Amino acid sequence: MVLWENLQAVLAQRGVAGFGVTTAAPFPEMAARLEDAVASGRSAGLPFTFGDPATAADIRVSFPWASRLVVVATSYLPAAGSPGAGVPGRARIARFATRDHYRPLREALEAVAGLLTAAGHRAAVVSDDHRLVDRAAAVRAGVGWPGKSTLVLVPGAGPWVLLGSVVTDAELPVSEPMRRTCGTCVACLPACPTGAIVAPGMLDARRCLAAVLQSAGWIPLELRAAVGDRLYGCDDCLEACPPGDRALATATAEQGSVDVSRLLAMDDATLRAEFPHFYVPRNSGRWLRRNCLVVLGNTGGAAAIGVLAGYAGHRDSMLRGHAVWALGRIDDPRGRGVLTRVAASDPDAAVVAEAATALAGTLTG
Ligand code: B12
Ligand code: SF4
Ligand code: SF4
Known part of the structure; x- marks a missing residue:
């Protein structure tokens, strides 16, 4: 034919x-x-x-x-x-994006x-x-x-x-499904930082960081530490996959690593324009800012306190909530000062609760 x-x-x-x-x-x-x-x-x-x-x-x-x-x-x-992982103040974008x-x-x-x-x-x-x-x-x-x-x-x-x-509608010749399988390999299951692959071939998207980072709402408390330095998408189950090893070894150019404080200084329109191909609800930059704040809490260290303290006074309560969580992850007296103030005076009960939890964490941990 x-x-x-x-x-x-x-x-x-x-x-x-x-x-x-x-x-x-x-x-x-x-x-x-x-x-x-x-x-x-x-x-x-x-x-x-x-x-x-x-x-x-x-x-x-x-x-x-x-x-x-x-x-x-x-x-x-x-x-x-390939992005460098775990660089303080920087976030990773999954390779597909x-x-x-x-x-x-x-x-x-x-x-x-x-x-x-x-x-x-x-x-x-x-x-x-x-x-x-x-x-x-x-x-x-x-x-x-x-x-x-x-x-x-x-x-x-x-x-x-x-x-x-x-x-x-062309009646092209049909090809056969492949016989190959994963065999005895199960490497992706323990590689997932949140246990989202609940059984072979079955994903619970509620726990998949790729879904969490592109969804609206507050990031569930129990998943925020696992977000690590990810801004968008997650590649852990792909990186663990032996049939992809050789292809991955060719991906040596440094790409997909972004400066979080730079992103947090942008207005919504500029932030969205930076990543026009990302899928985020209602095309709103606030979900990317939320992700940035969580990344700063996980990797930013004391250098991130100034930016986070600024966001703890943001007009958007969802962003304030994530900023105070992030401050609670960093052991710093200036951060504790901000948390004490927010816990005493923020008008939103959810933010007050975040600040109180964060404060308890920093004081005891
Ligand atoms: C919704 C969606 C998501 C959701 C949910 C993913 C999921 N696993 O269901 C979220 C946001 C989490 C997501 C994440 C990612 N996604 Co996505 N996503 C989609 C989308 C839009 C629909 C997927 C869907 O219908 N899922 C429903 C379930 C039922 O089907 P499935 O997982 O796709 O199919 C498998 C299972 O059903 C299984 N299966 C079939 N029968 C049976 C029977 C039994 C008993 C069992 C156990 C399994 C089983 O086999 C199928 C093939 O593996 C597709 C695009 C599209 N229109 O298809 C892209 C798509 C699946 N995503 C893609 C990509 C690249 C990703 C990410 C790698 C991005 C990233 N780096 O962050 C991650 C990977 C996470 C993962 N482990 O899957 C690619 C996948 C390419 C590939 N090699 O498979 C697609 C196809 C987009 C594209 N056009 O290329 N994604
Ligand atoms: S993309 Fe990340 S969080 Fe989602 S299943 Fe794979 S390893 Fe788990
Ligand atoms: S890591 Fe790759 S080859 Fe191994 S079980 Fe998972 S999908 Fe299959």
């Missing part, structure tokens, strides 16, 4: 990590898994595919003419580099869609979209195997890939 050979040639030319074709048949087990994640709370109230499992598990709901999914994986290594790494994927998918439409077929690009569970499509198309971390692992690239599909 000339069309299929042309598609393969285009994808090979673009250096994609993997590709395959599956039918547009539904993924009934995905609907059940999504519904179960919502009912049990493991979806953490996230929207995306969880919002409408029946649609996410059946591509024909959105594209009734669909016959095939051409599934593509692109690796974001070595391009995404150091810049818009979806761009090469989108371009490859657009190229496939272009060839299909030029040949008279219908084609639509779907990636990171509520209308398809990308990993399920990748597994059935034989692009990779389902890892115990829930990530799809692609030979040569491991988990360091982004996934997308072209929906088409």
